[in-house]
Amino acid sequence: MYGEVVPDPAWLRALGTFDVVALENGGRVEDASDRFYSPAVNTIRPGRPQKMDDGWETRRRRDRGHDWIRYRLAGRSRLVALEIDTAYLKGNSAGWASVSVRDGDDADWREILPLTRLQPDTNHRFILPDPATATHARVDIHPDGGITRLHLHGTLTTQ
Numbered sequence: 728m729y730g731e732v733v734p735d736p737a738w739l740r741a742l743g744t745f746d747v748v749a750l751e752n753g754g755r756v757e758d759a760s761d762r763f764y765s766p767a768v769n770t771i772r773p774g775r776p777q778k779m780d781d782g783w784e785t786r787r788r789r790d791r792g793h794d795w796i797r798y799r800l801a802g803r804s805r806l807v808a809l810e811i812d813t814a815y816l817k818g819n820s821a822g823w824a825s826v827s828v829r830d831g832d833d834a835d836w837r838e839i840l841p842l843t844r845l846q847p848d849t850n851h852r853f854i855l856p857d858p859a860t861a862t863h864a865r866v867d868i869h870p871d872g873g874i875t876r877l878h879l880h881g882t883l884t885t886q
Contacts, residue, residue, distance in 0.1 A: 731755070734801055740883050744807065748864060748879040749773065753801035757863070760794040761785040761871075767796045770866075770877045779815040782875025785868070793869045794821075796877075799862065803830070804881040806859045809840060811866070812850045812876035820847040821868035826877075828861035836865060845874075860884060 734753035739745060748754035750771045759767035764784040769776075776782050785794045806828065813820035826840040839859045845851060858881075866877055 736802060736883060739801060744880050744882055746878045747800045747802070747804040747806070747881045747883070748798050748877060749801075754879075755799050757797045757799050759783070759796045760792075764873075770796060770874055771798065772876075776812070776814045776875040779819075779875075782812075782814070782816060782873055784816065784819060784873035785871045788871045791870075793867055794871050795865055795867045798864045798866075798877075800864060800879065801883070803860065803862050803884045804879070805884055806839065806855060806861055806879050806881040808852070808854045808880040810850055810852050810876065810878040810880075811845065811874055812878075813845055813847055813873070814850065814875045815848060816873050816875060817847045819872050821845050821872035821874055823869040824874065825867045825869075827865045827867070828859050829863045829865075830860050831862055834862075842869065850876075 732753045756767045767783045770783045825842045827836040827838045
């Protein structure tokens with residue numbers, strides 16, 4: 728099946744808190760720094776990963792940069808928690824990650840998860856001390872490696 732998911736906003740509001748970046752809820756990947764081993768869209772697919780290539784794995788960098796993925800959320804959302812999963816990535820998971828959001832196409836990025844150490848083959852869960860309103864999100868991994876899933880838990884706003 729080809730096309731773009733168009734969620735029913737009334738249904739999503741009735742759910743309360745849900746994964747606002749999930750592909751099945753209307754989230755999508757807008758861009759990514761690396762598509763060498765696997766597509767970045769794998770990070771928002773349904774369910775837990777079943778093997779290493781169910782996630783997003785990047786090639787090793789030879790410079791001082793880092794890799795990133797930029798997402799559009801299902802709609803303008805109030806985020807309260809997030810998960811970064813590195814399941815099945817044992818020797819090649821990202822060492823560090825940060826998450827930023829923006830509210831609108833031209834808004835400035837605001838960090839909601841500072842640069843945080845990640846463990847291999849682990850689902851990392853974070854409750855946001857201050858909920859954030861956003862239409863876009865960006866995960867930055869340092870220096871490279873990969874993640875298998877990103878979940879941004881929140882509710883749709885009325886605007």
